[in-house]
Amino acid sequence: MSDNRAVGVFDSGLGGLTCVSRLKDILPHENLIYFGDNARVPYGSRSKETIIEYAKQDVAFVKRHDVKMIIAACGTVSSAVTGMKNFGGDTPFTGVVLPSAAAALRSTRNGIIGVIGTSATIASGAYEKAVKEISPATRTVNTACPLFVPLVENGITDKEDIIVKEAVRRYLYDIKCSGADTLIMGCTHYPHLTEAIREYLGEGVELISSGAAAAEYAKELMEENGLLTDSRAEGELICYTTDSAELFDENAGKFLEKSIKYRVDKISVEELYI
Protein backbone atom coordinates (compact mmCIF):
# COMPACT_ATOMS: atom_id res chain seq x y z
CA MET A 1 0.00 0.00 0.00
CA SER A 2 1.28 3.46 -0.79
CA ASP A 3 0.10 7.04 -1.13
CA ASN A 4 1.82 9.57 -3.34
CA ARG A 5 0.15 12.69 -1.98
CA ALA A 6 2.27 15.27 -0.14
CA VAL A 7 2.87 15.69 3.60
CA GLY A 8 1.75 19.11 4.90
CA VAL A 9 3.78 20.90 7.56
CA PHE A 10 2.93 24.28 9.06
CA ASP A 11 4.26 26.69 11.65
CA SER A 12 3.67 30.28 12.72
CA GLY A 13 6.95 31.17 10.98
CA LEU A 14 10.15 29.45 9.97
CA GLY A 15 10.91 27.28 13.00
CA GLY A 16 8.90 24.41 11.51
CA LEU A 17 11.57 24.08 8.85
CA THR A 18 13.60 22.17 11.48
CA CYS A 19 10.90 19.49 11.11
CA VAL A 20 11.11 19.71 7.31
CA SER A 21 14.90 19.22 7.48
CA ARG A 22 14.44 16.02 9.43
CA LEU A 23 11.70 14.79 7.07
CA LYS A 24 14.04 15.37 4.09
CA ASP A 25 16.64 13.20 5.86
CA ILE A 26 14.39 10.29 6.77
CA LEU A 27 11.80 10.45 3.96
CA PRO A 28 13.69 11.88 0.97
CA HIS A 29 11.11 10.74 -1.61
CA GLU A 30 8.09 12.41 -0.03
CA ASN A 31 6.66 15.60 -1.52
CA LEU A 32 6.30 18.26 1.16
CA ILE A 33 4.08 21.32 1.48
CA TYR A 34 5.27 23.89 4.04
CA PHE A 35 3.16 26.78 5.24
CA GLY A 36 4.67 29.56 7.39
CA ASP A 37 2.31 32.25 8.69
CA ASN A 38 5.09 34.84 8.68
CA ALA A 39 2.73 37.81 8.48
CA ARG A 40 1.36 36.88 11.92
CA VAL A 41 4.36 35.25 13.62
CA PRO A 42 4.94 34.81 16.57
CA TYR A 43 1.97 32.93 18.05
CA GLY A 44 3.57 32.26 21.44
CA SER A 45 2.56 35.51 23.12
CA ARG A 46 -1.06 35.55 21.91
CA SER A 47 -4.24 34.44 23.70
CA LYS A 48 -5.36 30.82 23.43
CA GLU A 49 -8.47 31.78 21.45
CA THR A 50 -6.38 33.59 18.84
CA ILE A 51 -3.87 30.73 18.60
CA ILE A 52 -6.67 28.21 18.01
CA GLU A 53 -8.34 30.45 15.42
CA TYR A 54 -5.05 30.80 13.53
CA ALA A 55 -4.30 27.06 13.85
CA LYS A 56 -7.69 26.15 12.33
CA GLN A 57 -6.99 28.48 9.41
CA ASP A 58 -3.51 27.00 8.95
CA VAL A 59 -4.87 23.44 8.86
CA ALA A 60 -7.62 24.44 6.41
CA PHE A 61 -5.04 26.08 4.13
CA VAL A 62 -2.73 23.05 4.16
CA LYS A 63 -5.69 20.74 3.46
CA ARG A 64 -6.45 22.63 0.26
CA HIS A 65 -3.30 20.99 -1.15
CA ASP A 66 -4.62 17.42 -0.93
CA VAL A 67 -2.19 16.20 1.73
CA LYS A 68 -2.15 12.75 3.31
CA MET A 69 -0.77 13.87 6.69
CA ILE A 70 -0.52 17.17 8.56
CA ILE A 71 2.19 18.13 11.04
CA ALA A 72 1.77 21.21 13.24
CA ALA A 73 5.51 21.90 13.59
CA CYS A 74 4.85 24.61 16.13
CA GLY A 75 5.06 24.11 19.88
CA THR A 76 2.53 26.85 20.57
CA VAL A 77 -0.14 25.46 18.23
CA SER A 78 0.50 21.88 19.33
CA SER A 79 0.09 22.83 22.98
CA ALA A 80 -3.08 24.83 22.36
CA VAL A 81 -4.83 22.05 20.43
CA THR A 82 -3.76 19.14 22.65
CA GLY A 83 -6.93 17.51 23.83
CA MET A 84 -8.97 18.69 20.84
CA LYS A 85 -9.79 15.40 19.13
CA ASN A 86 -9.33 15.02 15.36
CA PHE A 87 -7.86 18.47 14.81
CA GLY A 88 -6.94 17.44 11.26
CA GLY A 89 -10.50 16.26 10.51
CA ASP A 90 -10.27 13.14 8.30
CA THR A 91 -6.55 13.76 7.63
CA PRO A 92 -4.02 12.15 10.02
CA PHE A 93 -2.58 14.92 12.19
CA THR A 94 0.20 15.29 14.71
CA GLY A 95 1.61 18.17 16.66
CA VAL A 96 5.02 18.16 18.33
CA VAL A 97 3.89 17.57 21.93
CA LEU A 98 3.16 13.84 22.01
CA PRO A 99 6.15 12.88 19.80
CA SER A 100 8.49 14.97 21.98
CA ALA A 101 7.09 13.54 25.21
CA ALA A 102 7.49 9.99 23.88
CA ALA A 103 11.06 10.68 22.72
CA ALA A 104 11.95 12.23 26.08
CA LEU A 105 10.56 9.21 27.93
CA ARG A 106 12.63 6.86 25.77
CA SER A 107 15.69 8.93 26.64
CA THR A 108 15.43 9.63 30.36
CA ARG A 109 17.12 7.31 32.82
CA ASN A 110 16.45 9.21 36.04
CA GLY A 111 12.84 10.21 35.29
CA ILE A 112 13.44 13.97 35.42
CA ILE A 113 12.64 15.85 32.20
CA GLY A 114 13.09 19.58 31.59
CA VAL A 115 10.62 21.33 29.29
CA ILE A 116 11.17 24.73 27.69
CA GLY A 117 8.78 26.59 25.38
CA THR A 118 7.01 29.87 24.67
CA SER A 119 4.86 31.52 27.34
CA ALA A 120 1.66 30.10 25.82
CA THR A 121 3.15 26.61 25.59
CA ILE A 122 4.34 26.49 29.19
CA ALA A 123 1.11 28.06 30.49
CA SER A 124 -0.85 25.30 28.73
CA GLY A 125 1.03 22.55 30.62
CA ALA A 126 0.64 20.39 27.50
CA TYR A 127 4.08 18.74 27.53
CA GLU A 128 3.82 17.98 31.23
CA LYS A 129 0.39 16.39 30.75
CA ALA A 130 1.61 14.33 27.79
CA VAL A 131 4.59 13.03 29.78
CA LYS A 132 2.50 12.20 32.86
CA GLU A 133 -0.20 10.49 30.83
CA ILE A 134 2.35 7.98 29.54
CA SER A 135 4.44 7.83 32.72
CA PRO A 136 2.83 9.30 35.86
CA ALA A 137 5.95 8.94 38.02
CA THR A 138 8.11 11.05 35.76
CA ARG A 139 8.85 14.55 36.99
CA THR A 140 8.93 17.55 34.63
CA VAL A 141 10.47 20.97 35.28
CA ASN A 142 8.86 23.54 33.02
CA THR A 143 10.14 27.00 32.08
CA ALA A 144 8.92 29.61 29.59
CA CYS A 145 11.74 31.20 27.60
CA PRO A 146 10.13 34.20 25.90
CA LEU A 147 13.41 35.73 24.71
CA PHE A 148 14.62 32.63 22.84
CA VAL A 149 12.48 33.15 19.72
CA PRO A 150 13.52 36.81 19.22
CA LEU A 151 17.16 35.84 19.85
CA VAL A 152 17.05 33.13 17.17
CA GLU A 153 15.11 35.31 14.74
CA ASN A 154 17.74 38.01 15.07
CA GLY A 155 20.62 35.59 14.64
CA ILE A 156 21.83 36.07 18.23
CA THR A 157 22.71 32.43 18.99
CA ASP A 158 26.49 32.30 19.51
CA LYS A 159 27.22 30.38 22.71
CA GLU A 160 29.89 32.94 23.67
CA ASP A 161 27.50 35.91 23.29
CA ILE A 162 26.87 37.51 26.71
CA ILE A 163 23.14 37.95 26.05
CA VAL A 164 22.76 34.32 24.93
CA LYS A 165 24.77 32.99 27.90
CA GLU A 166 22.75 35.04 30.37
CA ALA A 167 19.37 34.18 28.85
CA VAL A 168 20.25 30.46 28.84
CA ARG A 169 21.52 30.62 32.43
CA ARG A 170 18.43 32.49 33.62
CA TYR A 171 15.88 30.24 31.92
CA LEU A 172 17.63 26.89 32.48
CA TYR A 173 18.90 27.38 36.04
CA ASP A 174 15.97 25.53 37.68
CA ILE A 175 16.17 22.72 35.16
CA LYS A 176 19.90 22.34 35.72
CA CYS A 177 19.43 22.28 39.50
CA SER A 178 16.69 19.65 39.17
CA GLY A 179 19.17 17.14 37.77
CA ALA A 180 17.08 16.53 34.64
CA ASP A 181 18.87 14.23 32.20
CA THR A 182 16.63 15.10 29.24
CA LEU A 183 15.37 18.43 27.89
CA ILE A 184 12.44 18.88 25.54
CA MET A 185 13.09 21.93 23.37
CA GLY A 186 9.37 22.52 22.99
CA CYS A 187 9.56 25.23 20.33
CA THR A 188 10.88 24.56 16.85
CA HIS A 189 13.13 27.64 17.02
CA TYR A 190 15.18 26.36 19.92
CA PRO A 191 17.52 23.90 18.16
CA HIS A 192 19.44 27.01 17.05
CA LEU A 193 20.45 27.46 20.65
CA THR A 194 21.61 23.85 21.00
CA GLU A 195 25.28 24.73 21.46
CA ALA A 196 24.60 27.35 24.11
CA ILE A 197 22.17 25.07 25.94
CA ARG A 198 24.57 22.11 25.78
CA GLU A 199 27.41 24.28 27.09
CA TYR A 200 25.32 25.29 30.09
CA LEU A 201 23.66 21.96 30.91
CA GLY A 202 26.64 19.76 30.04
CA GLU A 203 27.00 16.80 27.68
CA GLY A 204 25.09 14.42 29.94
CA VAL A 205 21.71 15.97 29.15
CA GLU A 206 19.90 14.67 26.06
CA LEU A 207 18.27 17.45 24.01
CA ILE A 208 15.04 16.60 22.21
CA SER A 209 14.24 18.75 19.16
CA SER A 210 10.44 18.90 18.98
CA GLY A 211 10.47 19.38 15.20
CA ALA A 212 12.69 16.36 14.60
CA ALA A 213 10.68 14.23 17.05
CA ALA A 214 7.47 15.11 15.17
CA ALA A 215 9.09 14.16 11.84
CA GLU A 216 10.10 10.74 13.20
CA TYR A 217 6.68 10.17 14.72
CA ALA A 218 4.97 11.11 11.43
CA LYS A 219 7.15 8.61 9.58
CA GLU A 220 6.10 5.79 11.95
CA LEU A 221 2.45 6.77 11.63
CA MET A 222 2.63 6.78 7.84
CA GLU A 223 4.45 3.43 7.80
CA GLU A 224 1.79 1.84 9.99
CA ASN A 225 -1.02 3.20 7.84
CA GLY A 226 0.48 2.47 4.43
CA LEU A 227 0.80 6.16 3.64
CA LEU A 228 4.40 6.29 2.39
CA THR A 229 5.08 7.10 -1.25
CA ASP A 230 6.37 4.43 -3.64
CA SER A 231 8.16 7.06 -5.72
CA ARG A 232 11.95 6.79 -5.84
CA ALA A 233 12.44 10.31 -7.22
CA GLU A 234 13.61 13.09 -4.90
CA GLY A 235 10.59 14.68 -3.22
CA GLU A 236 9.66 18.29 -3.92
CA LEU A 237 9.32 20.99 -1.27
CA ILE A 238 6.80 23.73 -1.99
CA CYS A 239 6.50 26.53 0.55
CA TYR A 240 3.82 29.15 1.16
CA THR A 241 4.20 32.23 3.33
CA THR A 242 1.79 35.00 4.29
CA ASP A 243 4.56 37.61 4.20
CA SER A 244 6.77 38.32 1.18
CA ALA A 245 8.57 35.48 -0.62
CA GLU A 246 11.77 37.54 -0.54
CA LEU A 247 11.69 37.77 3.25
CA PHE A 248 11.09 34.00 3.43
CA ASP A 249 14.11 33.39 1.19
CA GLU A 250 16.29 35.72 3.22
CA ASN A 251 15.64 33.84 6.45
CA ALA A 252 14.81 30.25 5.50
CA GLY A 253 18.53 29.48 5.16
CA LYS A 254 18.90 29.72 8.94
CA PHE A 255 16.56 26.73 9.35
CA LEU A 256 17.12 24.69 6.19
CA GLU A 257 20.37 23.24 4.86
CA LYS A 258 21.52 24.92 1.67
CA SER A 259 21.32 21.66 -0.30
CA ILE A 260 17.53 21.51 0.16
CA LYS A 261 15.77 23.05 -2.84
CA TYR A 262 12.31 24.59 -2.62
CA ARG A 263 10.07 27.10 -4.26
CA VAL A 264 8.04 29.63 -2.30
CA ASP A 265 4.84 31.53 -3.06
CA LYS A 266 3.16 34.29 -1.12
CA ILE A 267 -0.48 33.97 -0.12
CA SER A 268 -2.54 36.75 1.42
CA VAL A 269 -3.72 36.52 5.04
CA GLU A 270 -7.15 37.29 3.56
CA GLU A 271 -7.18 33.85 1.87
CA LEU A 272 -7.11 32.27 5.33
CA TYR A 273 -10.50 33.81 6.11
CA ILE A 274 -12.25 32.29 3.06
Add this chain to the structure above:
Amino acid sequence: MSDNRAVGVFDSGLGGLTCVSRLKDILPHENLIYFGDNARVPYGSRSKETIIEYAKQDVAFVKRHDVKMIIAACGTVSSAVTGMKNFGGDTPFTGVVLPSAAAALRSTRNGIIGVIGTSATIASGAYEKAVKEISPATRTVNTACPLFVPLVENGITDKEDIIVKEAVRRYLYDIKCSGADTLIMGCTHYPHLTEAIREYLGEGVELISSGAAAAEYAKELMEENGLLTDSRAEGELICYTTDSAELFDENAGKFLEKSIKYRVDKISVEELYI
Protein backbone atom coordinates in the same frame (compact mmCIF):
# COMPACT_ATOMS: atom_id res chain seq x y z
CA MET B 1 -14.37 76.78 16.17
CA SER B 2 -14.42 73.38 17.79
CA ASP B 3 -14.97 69.74 16.96
CA ASN B 4 -16.22 67.23 19.49
CA ARG B 5 -15.39 64.06 17.58
CA ALA B 6 -12.73 61.71 18.96
CA VAL B 7 -9.04 61.49 18.15
CA GLY B 8 -8.03 58.07 16.76
CA VAL B 9 -4.70 56.52 17.72
CA PHE B 10 -3.41 53.15 16.51
CA ASP B 11 -0.37 50.94 16.87
CA SER B 12 0.62 47.36 16.08
CA GLY B 13 0.29 46.62 19.78
CA LEU B 14 0.43 48.49 23.08
CA GLY B 15 3.39 50.82 22.53
CA GLY B 16 1.09 53.49 21.12
CA LEU B 17 -0.40 53.88 24.58
CA THR B 18 2.67 56.02 25.40
CA CYS B 19 1.15 58.50 22.92
CA VAL B 20 -2.27 58.14 24.57
CA SER B 21 -0.74 58.86 27.98
CA ARG B 22 0.72 62.12 26.69
CA LEU B 23 -2.58 63.07 24.99
CA LYS B 24 -4.41 62.52 28.30
CA ASP B 25 -1.94 64.92 29.94
CA ILE B 26 -2.14 67.72 27.41
CA LEU B 27 -5.69 67.28 26.06
CA PRO B 28 -7.67 65.85 29.00
CA HIS B 29 -11.07 66.73 27.51
CA GLU B 30 -10.65 64.93 24.19
CA ASN B 31 -12.36 61.61 23.56
CA LEU B 32 -9.85 59.05 22.34
CA ILE B 33 -10.19 55.86 20.30
CA TYR B 34 -7.21 53.48 20.55
CA PHE B 35 -6.70 50.52 18.27
CA GLY B 36 -3.99 47.93 18.97
CA ASP B 37 -3.50 45.15 16.40
CA ASN B 38 -2.31 42.74 19.09
CA ALA B 39 -3.20 39.61 17.11
CA ARG B 40 -0.57 40.60 14.52
CA VAL B 41 2.02 42.49 16.59
CA PRO B 42 4.94 43.09 16.00
CA TYR B 43 5.08 44.84 12.62
CA GLY B 44 8.78 45.75 12.80
CA SER B 45 10.18 42.52 11.38
CA ARG B 46 7.71 42.21 8.48
CA SER B 47 8.11 43.19 4.82
CA LYS B 48 7.23 46.72 3.72
CA GLU B 49 4.30 45.48 1.63
CA THR B 50 2.76 43.69 4.62
CA ILE B 51 3.30 46.70 6.90
CA ILE B 52 1.55 49.02 4.43
CA GLU B 53 -1.34 46.56 3.94
CA TYR B 54 -1.83 46.34 7.72
CA ALA B 55 -1.50 50.12 8.13
CA LYS B 56 -4.22 50.76 5.53
CA GLN B 57 -6.52 48.36 7.37
CA ASP B 58 -5.74 50.03 10.70
CA VAL B 59 -6.55 53.49 9.33
CA ALA B 60 -9.78 52.22 7.73
CA PHE B 61 -10.82 50.66 11.05
CA VAL B 62 -10.13 53.82 13.05
CA LYS B 63 -12.02 55.91 10.48
CA ARG B 64 -15.16 53.84 11.06
CA HIS B 65 -15.38 55.60 14.42
CA ASP B 66 -15.89 59.10 12.97
CA VAL B 67 -12.61 60.58 14.17
CA LYS B 68 -11.33 64.09 13.48
CA MET B 69 -7.63 63.20 13.53
CA ILE B 70 -5.60 60.00 13.20
CA ILE B 71 -2.25 59.32 14.83
CA ALA B 72 -0.18 56.32 13.77
CA ALA B 73 1.59 55.88 17.11
CA CYS B 74 3.87 53.23 15.65
CA GLY B 75 7.40 53.91 14.42
CA THR B 76 7.27 51.04 11.93
CA VAL B 77 4.01 52.16 10.29
CA SER B 78 5.04 55.82 10.31
CA SER B 79 8.34 54.99 8.61
CA ALA B 80 6.71 52.79 5.99
CA VAL B 81 4.08 55.37 4.97
CA THR B 82 6.35 58.43 5.03
CA GLY B 83 6.17 59.90 1.56
CA MET B 84 2.72 58.47 0.85
CA LYS B 85 0.61 61.62 0.58
CA ASN B 86 -2.72 61.86 2.40
CA PHE B 87 -2.45 58.51 4.12
CA GLY B 88 -5.47 59.43 6.26
CA GLY B 89 -7.58 60.36 3.21
CA ASP B 90 -9.71 63.39 4.11
CA THR B 91 -8.91 62.99 7.82
CA PRO B 92 -5.86 64.85 9.20
CA PHE B 93 -3.14 62.27 9.84
CA THR B 94 0.24 62.17 11.49
CA GLY B 95 2.76 59.47 12.19
CA VAL B 96 5.57 59.76 14.72
CA VAL B 97 8.45 60.42 12.31
CA LEU B 98 8.03 64.11 11.43
CA PRO B 99 7.03 65.15 15.00
CA SER B 100 10.06 63.31 16.43
CA ALA B 101 12.44 64.78 13.86
CA ALA B 102 11.13 68.29 14.58
CA ALA B 103 11.45 67.77 18.35
CA ALA B 104 14.99 66.42 17.97
CA LEU B 105 16.00 69.42 15.86
CA ARG B 106 14.61 71.81 18.49
CA SER B 107 16.70 69.96 21.09
CA THR B 108 20.08 69.39 19.45
CA ARG B 109 22.86 71.89 20.01
CA ASN B 110 25.71 70.09 18.25
CA GLY B 111 23.73 68.85 15.23
CA ILE B 112 24.29 65.15 15.90
CA ILE B 113 21.13 63.09 16.46
CA GLY B 114 20.96 59.37 17.27
CA VAL B 115 18.01 57.39 15.91
CA ILE B 116 16.94 53.96 17.18
CA GLY B 117 14.03 51.87 15.91
CA THR B 118 12.92 48.46 14.67
CA SER B 119 14.69 46.80 11.75
CA ALA B 120 12.01 47.95 9.28
CA THR B 121 12.12 51.53 10.62
CA ILE B 122 15.89 51.87 10.36
CA ALA B 123 15.99 50.14 6.94
CA SER B 124 13.47 52.71 5.68
CA GLY B 125 15.75 55.63 6.60
CA ALA B 126 12.58 57.64 7.31
CA TYR B 127 13.79 59.49 10.41
CA GLU B 128 17.07 60.37 8.75
CA LYS B 129 15.25 61.74 5.69
CA ALA B 130 12.84 63.75 7.83
CA VAL B 131 15.71 65.31 9.80
CA LYS B 132 17.73 66.13 6.69
CA GLU B 133 14.75 67.59 4.86
CA ILE B 134 14.37 70.18 7.60
CA SER B 135 18.07 70.61 8.34
CA PRO B 136 20.46 69.17 5.72
CA ALA B 137 23.60 69.81 7.79
CA THR B 138 22.43 67.73 10.74
CA ARG B 139 24.05 64.34 11.10
CA THR B 140 22.09 61.26 12.18
CA VAL B 141 23.48 57.98 13.52
CA ASN B 142 20.93 55.21 12.97
CA THR B 143 20.75 51.81 14.67
CA ALA B 144 18.16 49.03 14.57
CA CYS B 145 17.46 47.54 18.02
CA PRO B 146 15.48 44.36 17.27
CA LEU B 147 15.69 43.01 20.83
CA PHE B 148 14.22 46.10 22.51
CA VAL B 149 10.56 45.32 21.72
CA PRO B 150 10.73 41.71 23.03
CA LEU B 151 12.60 42.93 26.13
CA VAL B 152 9.90 45.52 26.90
CA GLU B 153 7.07 43.12 26.10
CA ASN B 154 8.53 40.60 28.54
CA GLY B 155 9.05 43.17 31.26
CA ILE B 156 12.85 42.92 31.08
CA THR B 157 13.67 46.61 31.44
CA ASP B 158 15.55 47.02 34.74
CA LYS B 159 18.64 49.11 34.14
CA GLU B 160 20.70 46.78 36.34
CA ASP B 161 19.67 43.65 34.40
CA ILE B 162 22.69 42.16 32.61
CA ILE B 163 20.72 41.46 29.43
CA VAL B 164 19.30 45.00 29.34
CA LYS B 165 22.71 46.57 30.04
CA GLU B 166 24.39 44.51 27.32
CA ALA B 167 21.66 45.10 24.72
CA VAL B 168 21.75 48.85 25.38
CA ARG B 169 25.55 48.93 25.21
CA ARG B 170 25.63 46.92 21.97
CA TYR B 171 22.96 48.93 20.17
CA LEU B 172 23.92 52.39 21.43
CA TYR B 173 27.72 52.15 21.28
CA ASP B 174 28.03 53.87 17.88
CA ILE B 175 25.60 56.59 18.88
CA LYS B 176 27.47 57.21 22.13
CA CYS B 177 30.80 57.38 20.25
CA SER B 178 29.32 59.82 17.73
CA GLY B 179 28.80 62.42 20.46
CA ALA B 180 25.07 62.77 19.67
CA ASP B 181 23.35 65.08 22.15
CA THR B 182 19.82 63.96 21.24
CA LEU B 183 18.31 60.51 20.72
CA ILE B 184 15.07 59.80 18.89
CA MET B 185 13.47 56.70 20.45
CA GLY B 186 11.78 55.86 17.18
CA CYS B 187 9.56 53.07 18.46
CA THR B 188 6.77 53.67 20.96
CA HIS B 189 7.97 50.75 23.12
CA TYR B 190 11.35 52.27 23.87
CA PRO B 191 10.43 54.79 26.59
CA HIS B 192 10.31 51.77 28.92
CA LEU B 193 14.06 51.52 28.52
CA THR B 194 14.59 55.22 29.29
CA GLU B 195 16.44 54.59 32.57
CA ALA B 196 18.81 52.03 31.05
CA ILE B 197 19.46 54.23 28.02
CA ARG B 198 20.01 57.32 30.18
CA GLU B 199 22.42 55.39 32.41
CA TYR B 200 24.49 54.37 29.38
CA LEU B 201 24.42 57.61 27.40
CA GLY B 202 24.58 59.98 30.38
CA GLU B 203 22.37 62.85 31.50
CA GLY B 204 23.60 65.20 28.78
CA VAL B 205 21.69 63.40 26.01
CA GLU B 206 18.07 64.46 25.44
CA LEU B 207 15.74 61.51 24.83
CA ILE B 208 12.81 62.09 22.46
CA SER B 209 9.81 59.77 22.96
CA SER B 210 8.23 59.40 19.52
CA GLY B 211 4.77 58.77 20.98
CA ALA B 212 4.88 61.88 23.16
CA ALA B 213 6.26 63.98 20.27
CA ALA B 214 3.37 62.83 18.05
CA ALA B 215 0.85 63.74 20.75
CA GLU B 216 2.26 67.26 21.04
CA TYR B 217 2.36 67.69 17.27
CA ALA B 218 -1.26 66.50 16.96
CA LYS B 219 -2.31 69.06 19.57
CA GLU B 220 -0.69 71.89 17.60
CA LEU B 221 -2.28 70.68 14.37
CA MET B 222 -5.72 70.53 15.95
CA GLU B 223 -5.29 73.98 17.51
CA GLU B 224 -4.35 75.50 14.15
CA ASN B 225 -7.30 73.87 12.42
CA GLY B 226 -9.95 74.54 15.06
CA LEU B 227 -10.35 70.86 15.80
CA LEU B 228 -10.15 70.91 19.61
CA THR B 229 -13.21 69.99 21.64
CA ASP B 230 -15.12 72.63 23.60
CA SER B 231 -16.21 70.03 26.17
CA ARG B 232 -14.93 70.53 29.73
CA ALA B 233 -15.79 66.98 30.84
CA GLU B 234 -13.05 64.39 31.17
CA GLY B 235 -12.53 62.69 27.81
CA GLU B 236 -13.30 58.99 27.35
CA LEU B 237 -10.80 56.41 26.18
CA ILE B 238 -12.24 53.48 24.19
CA CYS B 239 -9.82 50.76 23.10
CA TYR B 240 -10.09 48.02 20.50
CA THR B 241 -7.75 45.07 20.17
CA THR B 242 -7.58 42.19 17.69
CA ASP B 243 -6.47 39.76 20.41
CA SER B 244 -8.41 39.07 23.62
CA ALA B 245 -9.59 41.93 25.83
CA GLU B 246 -8.19 40.08 28.87
CA LEU B 247 -4.68 40.00 27.37
CA PHE B 248 -4.99 43.73 26.58
CA ASP B 249 -5.98 44.43 30.19
CA GLU B 250 -3.13 42.34 31.56
CA ASN B 251 -0.51 44.30 29.66
CA ALA B 252 -1.92 47.79 29.10
CA GLY B 253 -0.90 48.78 32.62
CA LYS B 254 2.75 48.73 31.58
CA PHE B 255 2.07 51.56 29.13
CA LEU B 256 -0.76 53.50 30.73
CA GLU B 257 -0.88 55.08 34.18
CA LYS B 258 -3.30 53.34 36.52
CA SER B 259 -5.40 56.49 36.94
CA ILE B 260 -6.39 56.44 33.25
CA LYS B 261 -9.73 54.68 32.82
CA TYR B 262 -10.71 52.94 29.61
CA ARG B 263 -12.92 50.21 28.23
CA VAL B 264 -11.69 47.66 25.74
CA ASP B 265 -13.48 45.55 23.13
CA LYS B 266 -12.14 42.76 20.97
CA ILE B 267 -12.60 42.90 17.21
CA SER B 268 -11.75 40.05 14.84
CA VAL B 269 -8.85 40.36 12.39
CA GLU B 270 -11.43 39.32 9.81
CA GLU B 271 -13.23 42.65 10.27
CA LEU B 272 -10.10 44.40 8.98
CA TYR B 273 -10.54 42.67 5.60
CA ILE B 274 -14.10 43.94 5.03
